[in-house]
Amino acid sequence: MFDYKLLSALVTVVEQGGFERAAQVLGLSQSAVSQRIKLLEARVGQPVLLREVPPQATEIGRRLLNHVQQVRLLERDLQGQVPELDENRQPERLRIALNADSLSTWWGEAVAQFCADHQILLDHVVEDQAVGLKRMRAGDVAACVCAAERPLAGARSTFLGSMRYLALASPAFLARHFGDGVKADGLARAPAIVFGPDDYLQHRYLAALGIGEGFNFHLCPSSEGFVKLLLSDLGWGMVPELQVREELDSGRLVELQAGLRIDVPLYWHHWRNGGELLGQLTRHLARTAGKWLVPGPA
Amino acid sequence: MFDYKLLSALVTVVEQGGFERAAQVLGLSQSAVSQRIKLLEARVGQPVLLREVPPQATEIGRRLLNHVQQVRLLERDLQGQVPELDENRQPERLRIALNADSLSTWWGEAVAQFCADHQILLDHVVEDQAVGLKRMRAGDVAACVCAAERPLAGARSTFLGSMRYLALASPAFLARHFGDGVKADGLARAPAIVFGPDDYLQHRYLAALGIGEGFNFHLCPSSEGFVKLLLSDLGWGMVPELQVREELDSGRLVELQAGLRIDVPLYWHHWRNGGELLGQLTRHLARTAGKWLVPGPA
Numbered sequence: 094m095f096d097y098k099l100l101s102a103l104v105t106v107v108e109q110g111g112f113e114r115a116a117q118v119l120g121l122s123q124s125a126v127s128q129r130i131k132l133l134e135a136r137v138g139q140p141v142l143l144r145e146v147p148p149q150a151t152e153i154g155r156r157l158l159n160h161v162q163q164v165r166l167l168e169r170d171l172q173g174q175v176p177e178l179d180e181n182r183q184p185e186r187l188r189i190a191l192n193a194d195s196l197s198t199w200w201g202e203a204v205a206q207f208c209a210d211h212q213i214l215l216d217h218v219v220e221d222q223a224v225g226l227k228r229m230r231a232g233d234v235a236a237c238v239c240a241a242e243r244p245l246a247g248a249r250s251t252f253l254g255s256m257r258y259l260a261l262a263s264p265a266f267l268a269r270h271f272g273d274g275v276k277a278d279g280l281a282r283a284p285a286i287v288f289g290p291d292d293y294l295q296h297r298y299l300a301a302l303g304i305g306e307g308f309n310f311h312l313c314p315s316s317e318g319f320v321k322l323l324l325s326d327l328g329w330g331m332v333p334e335l336q337v338r339e340e341l342d343s344g345r346l347v348e349l350q351a352g353l354r355i356d357v358p359l360y361w362h363h364w365r366n367g368g369e370l371l372g373q374l375t376r377h378l379a380r381t382a383g384k385w386l387v388p389g390p391a
Numbered sequence: 392m393f394d395y396k397l398l399s400a401l402v403t404v405v406e407q408g409g410f411e412r413a414a415q416v417l418g419l420s421q422s423a424v425s426q427r428i429k430l431l432e433a434r435v436g437q438p439v440l441l442r443e444v445p446p447q448a449t450e451i452g453r454r455l456l457n458h459v460q461q462v463r464l465l466e467r468d469l470q471g472q473v474p475e476l477d478e479n480r481q482p483e484r485l486r487i488a489l490n491a492d493s494l495s496t497w498w499g500e501a502v503a504q505f506c507a508d509h510q511i512l513l514d515h516v517v518e519d520q521a522v523g524l525k526r527m528r529a530g531d532v533a534a535c536v537c538a539a540e541r542p543l544a545g546a547r548s549t550f551l552g553s554m555r556y557l558a559l560a561s562p563a564f565l566a567r568h569f570g571d572g573v574k575a576d577g578l579a580r581a582p583a584i585v586f587g588p589d590d591y592l593q594h595r596y597l598a599a600l601g602i603g604e605g606f607n608f609h610l611c612p613s614s615e616g617f618v619k620l621l622l623s624d625l626g627w628g629m630v631p632e633l634q635v636r637e638e639l640d641s642g643r644l645v646e647l648q649a650g651l652r653i654d655v656p657l658y659w660h661h662w663r664n665g666g667e668l669l670g671q672l673t674r675h676l677a678r679t680a681g682k683w684l685v686p687g688p689a
Contacts, residue, residue, distance in 0.1 A: 109605050110588050118605035147588040184582070184607055196616035205623035208609075209567075214582055215625075216610040269507075284482070284512055290408050290445040307407055307416035309482055311506075312514040317615035317634075318494035325503035327513075336615075 096136070100161050102129035103141055103150070107158060108186065110147035133157075152231070159232040162188060166235070166368030185370065188216040190228040191238035193288070194256060195359065197316035198335040199385030200238075207377050211370060221291035229362055235371060236363040248364050251379050254386025255356040260298050261337065261346040262329035269326070275349050277304050285310040286322050286330035294331035297355055320346075331355060335385060356387060394434070398459050400427035401439055401448070405456060406484065408445035431455075450529070457530040460486060464533070464666030483668065486514040488526040488535035491586070492554060493657065495614035496633040497683030498536075505675050509668060519589035527660055533669060534661040546662050549677050552684025553654040558596050558647040559635065560627035565645065567624070573647050575602050583608040584620050584628035592629035595653055618644075629653060633683055654685060 105115040106126065116123040134141050141154035150158055169185055191200060196217055208215060218234055220227070225239030229248065244250040267275075270283035280302065285295045287310040299308060311328050313319050320337060323330055323346055332346075334354075340346040361378050363371050403413040404424065414421040432439050439452035448456055467483055489498060494515055506513060516532055518525070523537035527546065542548040565573075568581035578600065583593045585608040597606060609626050611617050618635060621628060621644055630644075632652075638644040659676055661669050 114605050117603070149588075193613055193616075196611065196613040197619065201616060201619035201623040201625060205620070205625050208625060214607055214609050217612060217616065218610075219612050290447075305415070307412050309512055311512050312516075313494065314515060314517050315491055315494040315615075316613060317496075318491075318499060318515065321495065321499035322503070325499040327499060327503050327506060 095160075096133075097161075097164075099129045099133040099136070100157055102126050103133060103154060104158055104161050106130065106142065106148055107150050107154075112148070156232045159188075159235070162186065162235055163364070163367065166370055169368060169370055184212040184214045186214045186216055187236070187370075187374075188218065188234045189236050189238070190218040190220045190225040190234040192221060192225065192240075192359075193219045193314075193316045194333045194336070195238050198256075198333055199382070203378060203381055203385065204374070207374060211373070213370070221289060226362060229364075235367055236361065236374075238359055238361055240357055240359060241362075242358070242360050244362055247366070248362050249375075250360040250362045251375060253359045253361050253378060253382035254388060255358045257334045257387050258294055258331040258355045258357060259334055259337075259341075260295075260329060260349040260353065261323055261332050261341075262349060263324055263326045263345065264347055266323075266326040266329060267347065267349070271349075277302060280304055280349075281308050283309070284328040286313050286319055286328040287311070288316075288319060289314045294355055294357075298331060298353070301353065301355075302350075356389060359386060393458075394431075395459075395462075397427045397431040397434070398455055400424050401431060401452065402456055402459050404428065404440065404446055405448050405452075410446070454530045457486075457533070460484065460533055461662070461665065464668055467666060467668055482510045482512045484512045484514055485534070485668070485672075486516065486532045488516040488518045488523040488532040488537070490519060490523065490536060490538075490657075491517045491612075491614045492631045492634070493536050496554075496631055497680070501676060501679055501683065502672070505672060509671070511668070519587060524660060527662075533665055534659065534672075536657055536659055538655055538657060539660075540656070540658050542660055545664070546660050547673075548658040548660045549673060551657045551659050551676060551680035552686060553656045555632045555685050556592055556629040556653045556655060557632055557635075557639075558593075558627060558651065559621055559630050559639075559644040560647060561622055561624045561643065562645055564621075564624040564627060565647070569647075575600060578602055578647075579606050581607070582626040584611050584617055584626040585609070586614075586617060587612045592653055592655075596629060596651070599651060599653075600648075654687060657684060 105118055106112055109115045109118055112123050112126050116126045119126060130142060137153055139153055140151050141157060143149045143151060165185060196219060218228060225237040226241055226245065228234045229237050230245055242250055271279050280299060281304050285308055287295055289312060311322060313322055319330060320332060322328060329349055337346055361375060363375055403416050404410055407413045407416055410421050410424050414424045417424060428440060435451055437451055438449050439455060441447045441449060463483060494517060516526060523535040524539050524543065526532045527535050528543055540548055569577050578597060579602050583606055585593055587610060609620060611620055617628060618630060620626060627647055635644055659673060661673055
């Protein structure tokens with residue numbers, strides 16, 4: 094079997110963000126922690142950590158971290174049956190990739206009680222909804238929320254519901270750029286706001302209006318910043334309805350064209366052998382996500 | 392001189408997120424764009440683009456992009472004097488690294504009018520306030536907002552003001568974990584929320600209370616998600632006062648200890664030879680940032 098003393102040193106250095114704090118948590122000297130990491134690297138024949146501040150796991154390091162996480166989940170199941178195995182049980186860490194818009198809107202409310210009940214700590218990794226599965230394939234996360242339906246080999250996917258996106262701008266922006274109505278040539282010139290290079294929602298909206306060529310845009314990789322830029326009259330953009338109910342009610346943001354919306358389906362992907370905890374979280378999400386997400390298209 | 396026809400193909404592919412859209416924007420066939428990129432790579436002797444969807448610039452590619460951006464800023468200055476040089480002037484793109492909390496709060500309002508007046512499109516790159524300078528050093532951005540004062544060689548730094556952070560949690564979280572008052576041993580056990588591996592604000596807060604060892608935390612790399620997790624009773628964490636005025640007024644979030652705050656200074660770093668536009672933006676920010684940021688410590 095692997096030497097879990099060494100693996101646990103790696104996990105602690107990464108979780109605590111440094112050798113000094115890892116040593117405190119493990120009750121070891123800093124040089125003992127460092128020694129364990131070096132021994133681990135000698136065994137796997139390559140670096141597991143980049144010695145940055147804070148230390149970052151290499152690709153092989155991330156695979157080891159993911160393995161330890163899966164082992165911990167299995168241990169947890171066993172502890173449920175044999176509680177005396179580990180008296181000083183630490184809260185479990187679960188690493189989950191999800192799109193920024195979920196994390197900014199419904200996610201916290203959906204998982205809060207579950208985390209408190211099961212003593213779970215969450216490591217959230219933000220990925221655009223189109224690319225979250227990459228993280229799972231890389232062995233970097235235990236589960237992910239993303240727009241792709243097809244599960245990876247060894248994993249399952251569950252439809253949670255769709256996020257509804259509206260094309261919004263401030264009244265001042267609309268007046269400046271679309272004084273005589275929202276038309277195709279104006280839309281191609283008025284600046285849009287795009288979350289990042291993986292965000293094609295604005296392209297899809299324009300395509301639905303028959304606008305295929307390039308357009309001007311600001312890049313803003315922050316959900317809250319995105320809305321702030323809209324409110325500051327900097328551009329138009331696609332925003333989850335969940336995130337801007339108040340701005341819509343007060344009229345601070347308005348739709349470019351009433352009724353033209355994009356629903357993005359969200360799927361929960363998780364490893365099939367991820368242990369009972371992950372199974373419970375899956376059932377919890379499938380049961381509750383409908384409070385925030387709309388039903389179609391699935 | 393460099394062949395700007397080739398460089399401009401590179402810039403357009405990256406800005407438009409693909410060869411097909413770049414070809415539309417440049418009015419070329421897709422294979423002509425692809426040919427120009429290959430020629431550029433033959434000249435520099437290594438790949439400038441990773442052929443992913445969307446294409447990503449390699450490190451050398453990013454340096455070329457940054458060079459083109461600087462050249463464009465200089466061209467812009469010249470066009471101010473000789474307007475007939477380029478009739479079909481495109482809006483200028485300015486690539487700026489800043490901390491997520493600035494982008495989520497004051498930044499949009501501070502730059503909106505300036506961008507509209509000068510026809511600028513912004514590419515925001517989010518970096519923790521401690522590491523934004525890395526991006527400048529890598530030649531990846533024209534300017535950055537970060538916590539470090541010392542400018543890079545060839546750059547200048549200007550103090551903008553400080554963001555004030557409060558340690559906050561929901562009343563329900565406080566009641567659950569600190570029924571008999573906020574004390575050191577409780578704080579070490581109650582889960583915190585940490586933005587990412589570069590976020591040491593929670594550590595600094597605990598250190599100020601004499602708590603030096605490790606603590607439990609969720610990771611949440613989203614400013615708005617961070618506040619959502621606080622509101623869902625998942626943990627306590629340091630949040631910019633600017634971001635939660637409403638939650639503080641309504642009592643949905645409360646301070647752990649009244650009066651113990653952390654002020655993080657923010658500096659504007661920009662290349663000295665960045666052209667007149669960057670100089671104007673610098674003066675604009677220095678003049679207006681005080682509306683949102685607190686004066687000390689500088």
